[in-house]
Amino acid sequence: MRVLLQHVSRYRYPKPATLGPHLIRLRPAAHARARIETYGLHLTPPGELRWQQDPAGNFVARASWPSGRLTELGVTVELAVDIRPVNPFDFTLEPAAGKTPFDYGLLAHELAAYLDPGDPTFALGPLASRFLDALPQGGETIPLVVELNGRVHKAVRYVIRDEPGIWTPEETLRQGRGSCRDSAVLLVAALRSRGLAARFVSGYLVQLRDEGMIPNEPKGVSRDVVDLHAWAEVFLPGGGWVGLDATSGLMCGEGHIPLACTALPRLAAPIEGTTDVVADEILFEMRVGRLGHEVRPTAPFTDETWTALCEAGDRTDGKLRALGIELTCGGEPTFNSRLHPERPEWNGEALGATKWEQGIQLARELQKRMSPGGVLLLRQGKQFPGESLPRWTLELIGRQDGAPLWEERGADPWRGEPGIAQGAADAQKLGSARSLAEAIAARVGLEGFVLPAYEDPWRHLHEEAVLPIDVDPLAADLRDPEERRRLARVLDRGLGAEAGYVLPLKFVEGAFRSERWSFRPGRLYLLPGDSPIGLRLPLASLGGPPAVGIAEEPVEPPDPRSPEAAAREAERERTRLLRRVAEGKVAAEVVQQLLPPPKPPARKPAFAVRTALCVEPRGGALCVFLPPVSSAKEFLALIAAVSEARHSVDDPVLLEGYPPPPDPLFTRMSIAPDPGVVEVNLPPASSFAQHRTMVETVFDAALHTGLHAEKYLLDGRMTGSGGGNHITLGGPTPQRSPWLRDPRLLASFITFLQHHPSISYLFTGLFVGPTSQAPRLDEARHDALYEMEIALTRAFEHDPSAGPPAPWLADALFRHLLIDVSGNTHRAEISIDKLFDWRTAHGRQGLVELRAFEMPPHPRMMVAQAQLVRALVAALAQEPYRAPLVRWGQELH
Numbered sequence: 001m002r003v004l005l006q007h008v009s010r011y012r013y014p015k016p017a018t019l020g021p022h023l024i025r026l027r028p029a030a031h032a033r034a035r036i037e038t039y040g041l042h043l044t045p046p047g048e049l050r051w052q053q054d055p056a057g058n059f060v061a062r063a064s065w066p067s068g069r070l071t072e073l074g075v076t077v078e079l080a081v082d083i084r085p086v087n088p089f090d091f092t093l094e095p096a097a098g099k100t101p102f103d104y105g106l107l108a109h110e111l112a113a114y115l116d117p118g119d120p121t122f123a124l125g126p127l128a129s130r131f132l133d134a135l136p137q138g139g140e141t142i143p144l145v146v147e148l149n150g151r152v153h154k155a156v157r158y159v160i161r162d163e164p165g166i167w168t169p170e171e172t173l174r175q176g177r178g179s180c181r182d183s184a185v186l187l188v189a190a191l192r193s194r195g196l197a198a199r200f201v202s203g204y205l206v207q208l209r210d211e212g213m214i215p216n217e218p219k220g221v222s223r224d225v226v227d228l229h230a231w232a233e234v235f236l237p238g239g240g241w242v243g244l245d246a247t248s249g250l251m252c253g254e255g256h257i258p259l260a261c262t263a264l265p266r267l268a269a270p271i272e273g274t275t276d277v278v279a280d281e282i283l284f285e286m287r288v289g290r291l292g293h294e295v296r297p298t299a300p301f302t303d304e305t306w307t308a309l310c311e312a313g314d315r316t317d318g319k320l321r322a323l324g325i326e327l328t329c330g331g332e333p334t335f336n337s338r339l340h341p342e343r344p345e346w347n348g349e350a351l352g353a354t355k356w357e358q359g360i361q362l363a364r365e366l367q368k369r370m371s372p373g374g375v376l377l378l379r380q381g382k383q384f385p386g387e388s389l390p391r392w393t394l395e396l397i398g399r400q401d402g403a404p405l406w407e408e409r410g411a412d413p414w415r416g417e418p419g420i421a422q423g424a425a426d427a428q429k430l431g432s433a434r435s436l437a438e439a440i441a442a443r444v445g446l447e448g449f450v451l452p453a454y455e456d457p458w459r460h461l462h463e464e465a466v467l468p469i470d471v472d473p474l475a476a477d478l479r480d481p482e483e484r485r486r487l488a489r490v491l492d493r494g495l496g497a498e499a500g501y502v503l504p505l506k507f508v509e510g511a512f513r514s515e516r517w518s519f520r521p522g523r524l525y526l527l528p529g530d531s532p533i534g535l536r537l538p539l540a541s542l543g544g545p546p547a548v549g550i551a552e553e554p555v556e557p558p559d560p561r562s563p564e565a566a567a568r569e570a571e572r573e574r575t576r577l578l579r580r581v582a583e584g585k586v587a588a589e590v591v592q593q594l595l596p597p598p599k600p601p602a603r604k605p606a607f608a609v610r611t612a613l614c615v616e617p618r619g620g621a622l623c624v625f626l627p628p629v630s631s632a633k634e635f636l637a638l639i640a641a642v643s644e645a646r647h648s649v650d651d652p653v654l655l656e657g658y659p660p661p662p663d664p665l666f667t668r669m670s671i672a673p674d675p676g677v678v679e680v681n682l683p684p685a686s687s688f689a690q691h692r693t694m695v696e697t698v699f700d701a702a703l704h705t706g707l708h709a710e711k712y713l714l715d716g717r718m719t720g721s722g723g724g725n726h727i728t729l730g731g732p733t734p735q736r737s738p739w740l741r742d743p744r745l746l747a748s749f750i751t752f753l754q755h756h757p758s759i760s761y762l763f764t765g766l767f768v769g770p771t772s773q774a775p776r777l778d779e780a781r782h783d784a785l786y787e788m789e790i791a792l793t794r795a796f797e798h799d800p801s802a803g804p805p806a807p808w809l810a811d812a813l814f815r816h817l818l819i820d821v822s823g824n825t826h827r828a829e830i831s832i833d834k835l836f837d838w839r840t841a842h843g844r845q846g847l848v849e850l851r852a853f854e855m856p857p858h859p860r861m862m863v864a865q866a867q868l869v870r871a872l873v874a875a876l877a878q879e880p881y882r883a884p885l886v887r888w889g890q891e892l893h
Helices: 126-133 141-155 169-175 180-193 303-322 353-370 430-443 457-465 482-493 563-582 588-594 632-648 688-704 743-755 757-762 784-796 808-814 859-878
Strands: 002-017 022-024 035-044 048-053 059-064 070-082 198-207 225-236 240-245 256-262 281-290 328-332 334-337 375-380 392-399 451-455 498-504 506-508 511-513 524-526 612-618 621-626 653-657 666-674 677-681 726-730 848-850
Touching: 002 198, 002 225, 126 169, 126 180, 141 180, 141 225, 141 240, 169 180, 180 198, 180 225, 225 256, 225 281, 240 256, 303 688, 303 859, 328 677, 328 688, 328 859, 334 353, 353 375, 353 392, 353 666, 353 677, 353 688, 430 498, 430 612, 430 621, 430 632, 621 632, 632 653, 688 859, 726 859, 743 784, 743 808, 743 859, 784 808
Parallel strands: 375 653, 451 524, 621 653
Antiparallel strands: 002 070, 002 281, 022 059, 035 070, 048 059, 198 225, 198 256, 225 240, 328 726, 334 677, 375 392, 392 666, 451 498, 498 612, 506 511, 612 621, 666 677, 726 848
């Protein structure tokens, strides 16, 4: 960091004064840790200035004014310094000096002045003598000097003392307080009392604003400051003069710039001289400013720039409102661990113990800040090749109206890891699990339908039988394969013990219904595995007539469109197809394939209930597995029943299983593991201010849980977390999404990004190209540009005066083009995976995901990226961007 220091001293005299020679000790010493780039000393009025060195090697300017009397004297020092972090312990002692006391040998004569405690400045009295006697007498040299520095720091309370002079050690200890120069004198006396050569130092102390974001940690200064300061230096053979700052109790670092280092403090005065008239006004001023200030991860914008950016965000909101565009903005920030950066789960692995712990802490912090009264639900996430189970996902669900869903009570159920059973420890909670299951059944009016679930003994007995004779399954090593760990937990609990309790449950015609399940073995034996028992139910072995076909009633996810809009669209599509048949443009057989198939006649299954609520003790808590429901009303009723029933047990209760279906009633966000990071899926924000507040809140919560968004490259450069920061843009509802209401907007966006590769590569990090997470359309697929131009032409043909087109138009035009080399619609720079996929309701959300964004290390950078995209949408909505695509070819890379 390059900074400019300015130190101005001004003396004003009541009448013209004759000045004798002045000695000015305001030039940095040769051993300063900071690199001095420029230095200037200016006198007002000008005088004769000659540089010399005193016996201690300090630079001294001798100034004189032979021209006559002066009414004012000004001394201005200006220097540019390059301050870089240094290690104050970066030195090696001579072997003979490793322990104190030691002999300086040939250097003792040269250091005699720095070993002499007899000067009156260091006069000792009873208090000082007792203080020095209580200090360590010897030992390892470096720990000893650090200890002496710390003892002086604790003994003297720092105050700013403007009166002239330096207190003796006796006076400083009697007062119990002192300035920096008083503490430095006491430390010099303490060092010399132990036979260590020490000297008094006067200099500048530069302190730069603390830009760290770690909460609950001591903070530095809130702004850049520079002051005259005093400290001590001790001479250690092999290490030279080592600085010790008793004011802070720390070693001297890069911000300590020595000016004068002397055996006696009075010889280190910054300005010394004579005059025949005493000055009636003495002024001084010290300033520090940054030179060539470059943005850095800890301070990407100045306050002025940030204010201007926020104002631009508000103007963008106004422009979007004026254009009638309802744009929402979401994101997927990722964080890594500040507490465990060396663990595998923060360096490439997706799962690990510390990631679960910090993920839970993050979910709890977000719950307090963003969804008080919300419910935290553990559900299954994505499953990837090579992983035996889907990854965990924590879903935070709250109500839009702020009404509480779940009241926290008792012990924290998330202290352990619910995914890891604890064998016999969990078996002790089976009584509580049964009580909770029966209480839930009573709340929903289904007493007597709870049945116990057991592990399948035959499978596990076979596995135990084939183990080597010298392997104890109960003492299985956690480094062994998954199957052996699973077997050890089951055997530790006991094959005859109950594993949990199952309540067959289904919401039918406004009420919960159940039925009595029967199985051929007479018991409910779970499928083998580590998943919650709600996912291991043997539904295929339920008893019943063999002629029964599919007993489970299919549940279709709700269409994101309103029923009226969906019906109108279906009728328009049917009319359009029939007209094209009449015109001879489409064969009747094709129409039959395009029209939705008729619904099959309803058939009442023999066993209607194929879902169940389950309760099992796991990981120190009672885990309640919620079955899938088809509406928000059913989910609220289920949550209310569990919330009331948990008052019947003392053990903590947590929820897992299926989340509610999408519904405007709920606010939802999730936390999920990714390789090396943990990912937060933010809910959509409808304005710049809302998005900014959300990002700042999430960052603050992450910092309070030991997470941050920083990593360092091999060359020492700071970068983001290493994960993605994808930006999702859409509308309040799919039908109101700006991408679906005007296909020209998406066409303009595609064209603009194709014309400006810098947007594709500036924020995406180091991993680019056709195999990256966000490949461009023209990377390795140059021939696709011809097809894209055809699609763009079709999109630009839309006439906005004719009203919104069919919502599937924009999706159908670009879905086969915005893909990677394997045809994956999700992994593309502009992903329309959830725009309006006709195959699934989940894919008809009206969302466009921008994936060429890597996680930045600062929340303001994340907000700025989103604002750039929002402003681009507003500009393209106001004036469509239509131009031929550029054939970049190999110029891209």
